[in-house]
Amino acid sequence: MTTIDATPATNKTPSPTNPRRRVYLPNTKYIPILATLTLLLIMYFTGVANYENFGQPSVVVNLFRDNAVLIVVAVGMTFVIITGGIDLSVGAVISMTTTLTATLLQAGWPPLVVLPAVLLLGSLLGMGMGAVIHYFKVEPFIATLAGLFLARGIALFINQSSIPIRDKLWKAMSEYRIVLADGVVTKITSVTAVVVVLIAAAVLAWTRFGRNVYAIGGNADSALLMGLPVGRTKIAVYTLSGFCAALGGVLFSINSTSGWALQGQGLELDAIAACVIGGVLLTGGSGYVFGSLLGVMVYGLIQTIITFQGDLNAAWTRIIVGLLLFGFIVLQRVVTRRAR
Amino acid sequence: MTIIKHRLFWPSVILVALLVVNMFTANQFITVRDGHLFGVLPDILRGSAPLLLVALGMTLVIATGGIDLSVGAVMAISGAVACLLIKDLGNQNAVGSVLLIMAVAIGASLLLGLWNGTLVAVVGIQPIIATLILMVAGRGVAQLVTDGQIINVQSSPYAAIATGHFLSVPIAFLIAIAAVVLTVLLTRRTALGLLLESVGGSPTASRLAGIRARRITIMVYVVSGGLAGLAGLIYSANIKSADSISAGNLIELDAILAVVIGGTALIGGRFSIAGTVIGAILIQALQVTVVAVGVPSKATLLFKAVIVVALCLSQSTTFRQKVFGRFKSRPAVTAEVPA
């Protein structure tokens, strides 16, 4: 044990880097995303080749508009899943938000009060669930399921039927057209969604909070021992997800100028699926906001293809969606494996 | 003291509480009529059979760290296949043919489970997505099989699996219990349970301990498929028809909830079949209670939310410590140590 000087320090580790990493491939951690993107493009061009009008720019632009809510929700979900959690309450929070928004607006509340109020409520609900998950060590699944029941329960309790929104601001937002190019129009909702994605991606990649999210997902026990604010971060991601869901609800209410307690049913599963398709690992610790965005795009594109196909009844719609999903996932898997 | 600490204590308490409520609201809680059990309790037990079966398979899947979203679709397919074949029977009451058809339907479900298992264990797709594919497409297939309509059958042997009685006990419940017993034997009398928990606990460590994780994973999905198929048969026999649209709709959520209530963690590892049984019956009892007490349908979800919140808090050791711990003074803790 005392023969240290026999090894001249300079002689040690002549290969400074891991040889496996010497060849430059696109960084392996981005491979799933790149694979998803490639496959998405392939899918898109297959659509263009097969359907008339599919190549119009508005198809792509509408993808963002039609899936604005899902995008926003998936962003929040991405944070939650990266910490190794799950949030089932998002769809219900959307319904609660739309119902509440519509009810309050109908009751004559000023829209500029309603907006922050519902966003705050969604965040608070998220925070509550996060707190229960962290402090009482309740499984995220069951805690957020309770949140689901609660939020939709509140919505149904407020009003079972759909409530129209006739508020001027809401209507204006709903009808405001942003002209991107000749004949290519988009709406506030899609712009909001894109902004949310950009902000979230920046937060996840560049801030301390973002890194803590990954650390917790990698190993929550270690993160705690490393002195990271595990509790605070966990609560924050659920708050964030609640906020995103509430924002999704607002977008929903803008999109449809109405509120309804059954809105957003099953949306949680779509959001989770979108994240996972986009390469976020359900076990936590890995994934990107852009991945989830791509996941939503895959979902949206499948829907678009189905509508363009136009001759599928319910049964075939489901089967084709399943098959497309299957094809996509398996290809993604194969491509990622090859590249590794 | 120790019994209160048991993780199934609080779910059991809530279950018993719900049953007690039903005791007061019901005309009959449990009686014998026409030679078989009758009343709310038998109704709850019978009604819980499909959920129990599905949750049972889900428990094993979850133990390996997976999840099976496709159970509802498998239920729909199995019921559809069975009813379609039975409808075309010359004599719908021929016990032999009906049994054969049921075997075919379950066979189909096992194959669907195999498909899931292969996607997860061989292709390496995350379980939630792998089974989502079948969840979406499978119901489409079921709708295709039934042509979107409800297929009616008039087969008393088939109906019996849901509504019949054997030794005055509902057959559906007996089937569920038989499945539970079989699963317990399968997992605890063989080494399967241990290996499952090991794979769920850490796939890497299990592989290095020489466990054939792949085979085991495929197997649990197959079992889950088969049990879902059986549940689908009971579901459709109960209404003597195949309803491909609503059969097993959203049951995956209830099943997962039952498993989690039963104390099995979603990340995999240790599982408790007894817990799942309690969980499944609890959910059914809750549903019945909601109707029996006459909770208005717009408040139903709120009512459920309260129960689930109570459940999840009661199961949290930390919560109990923080709330009930207040009553005890700190020195008391130290005092009991020497024992």
Add this chain to the structure above:
Amino acid sequence: MGEPSPVLEMTGIRKVFPGVVALDGVDFRLLPGEIHALMGENGAGKSTLIKVLTGVYDIDGGQITLGGEQVDFTGPLQSQKAGVSTVYQEVNLCTNLTVAENIFIGREPRKFGRIQWGLMRKRAAELLARLDLNIDVSATLDTYSLAIQQMVAIARAVDVSARVLILDEPTSSLDASEVAQLFTIMRRLKDDGVAILFVSHFLDQVYEISDRLTVLRNGQLIGEYKTADLPQVQLVEKMIGKELAVLEDLEDKSQRIRAKTADAAPILAATGLGRTGAISPFDLTIHQGEVVGLAGLLGSGRTELARLLFGADRADSGSLQIDGKDVTLRSPQAAMKRGIAFSSENRRTEGILGELSVRENIILALQASRGWTRPIPRRKQDEIVDKYIKALQIRPADPEREVRNLSGGNQQKVLLARWLITEPRLLIIDEPTRGIDVGAKAEIQKLVAELSDGGMAVLFVSAELEEVLRLSHKIEVLRDRRLVEELENTEGVDADRIMQTIASGATQ
């Protein structure tokens, strides 16, 4: 000499886990500018004392003062803020993050709230270079071996300017030169007035570096001593409560060499076996009853070599013969079927199943090889498990306890037991004595010797060269992921000789 007032003082600390009193009225003091060793057997309560101090666990009694003020940390975050920097026993880092992130997470260099990645990587690389570690800091941590991870953890802890530095078995998988690097840094910090708490089962290291030491046994304080005043033998006595006799038997090397069955048929013969990026093709034969040691520096490829022989990784060149027959090991099962067992160096992620009980962990491999349809009868399980709990002195001796609640050293023993009960013909053990106390280590070494006398072949990997020398019949020296030399462990072979081989880099 007037003692400076302690920077940290713990008095009457009591910590109870269900069924165990882990600490019972322990006092502990740490003076500024000293290196203080905390000594005790596996399960004595060292790690628990540390976790109690840093707020991971609540205390059930006693009090802690830091810098004269009473503290009650609610978590590592608080203690870290108060100037206590800690390396916990099992490497507690996030393997999904890069090396640089692991070092800096929680205190990343930022500008306008945005992390400065470039700066962070640069600083991380510099920091590691000071520990003589030149690795790619932007690679994720899971691409590195456990030893490197341990170095990264150390780097993280020493970089923060702390009042108190706690190192819980930081050297358990490091080899001599890394240890030397670490000690240099520790001395420098000590000179700066940092109080260092150091845990190690290597007595040499303790005597080399520490000023004072505190001994725990069974959760109780035995005493606090000046290192210089307490001879090794007495220290061991205080730790285990009785005299240690086992070690002596082994020292006679000539005896070991004689025991070797010289011309038995080889169990395993590898020719040109290799895996790109992991280990260059190598030749190796292992005979029945032979103990083969692997020596090399950190990252030299010992673990990779061992994994190939077990089928944990697949070889992509060369061939492997077992009992004279060509085989390709596609999976661990394939190797196990041929009588090979492998205990990984990374017990936390590749070894134990924390949720399962001691009994289940022990029988796991045997059960796996029997298949799920043939369970081991419970009576037999209990019998085997009891036997090994006794033989390896696993404590607490409760087969139904969850393994994750065992102390690190005891977990290691459980793993060893797991493989011993499969009665392999070739036992590959990677760092089997990592984190194991003196007494148990001697027991394990004795056990290995006995097993080899009984005809079992053993491939023994350890960062502790002396151990390799003591046990092996022949020693394979690795360097830069290639096997550079095979040495018969004869009279003239000693640590110096091996280090020279490594340094000169002779090729096969």
Add this chain to the structure above:
Amino acid sequence: GGGDDSSSGSGSDDKIVLGFSQVGAESGWRTANTKSIQDSAKAAGIELKFADAQGKQENQITAIRSFITQKVDVIAFSPVVTSGWDAVLKEAKDAGIPVILTDRSVDSQDTSLYVSFLGSDFVEEGKKAGQWLVDQYKGKTGTVNIVELQGTTGAAPAIDRQKGFADTIASDPNLKVVKSQTGDFTRAQGKTVMETFLQSTPKIDVLYAHNDDMGLGAIEAIEAAGKKPGTDIKIITVDAVKDGMTALSEGKINYIVECSPLLGPQLMDIVKQVKSGGTPEKRILTKETTFTQEQAKTELPNRQY
């Protein structure tokens, strides 16, 4: 998927292209509705772009927008909910595509957003069911205990059928809804909920189910409890699908209010009318009736769905 047949897409030839967005496939009734529309489109020589919304408003909005992108000639849809169509309908209007509502209405204040609404009136159906009951118990004394199996909570038909029914029976203080709970429009739920109703209600005289399927499930439960459906407990349902009519003719149901899914032929007529520049009536009620047990016996052989 193929797509060779869609090359005829944007009305480049004289074939009319109709984009139809269906609510979903939540029941046999809905499937019959879909079939009717698909079949009659084919018969009328109209090219149908069909999209299934799976019960989600957002999907439906997406589908309608997609129809606009695809430049179909006419859009028709059965709204999932009543509110929230203004924006998308305006887009259609701006694109110059006429919109026809089928089966369910929307609550837009600007009625110029759609050209016509073809469908039944759920409130009216509830009223018809209630009226029959009022007539049955006219002049009788003693309370009549009614249990109600509602449709999916929050769904428009469920809300309206409950409302129409409740409004009508309010005229007779003896008629009392003692229990009301959702049966999700499905047989299985109908059966389960009815089982509990039977267990927890001392005396049930009448069952009102928001659709046939729930009623049929409830019949199973009633029989299992040893009572005679139609006699011991009077049953009223809505829809009049074949299975329901069979039960009605067998005397297990007492009264069914029809809600016809066969909107296809009428819809195609309107489409053609719109396309050729005509203005159809704003509100077209589907031809619907009610059935008693006797009427059912004669009608049953003609039921196709």
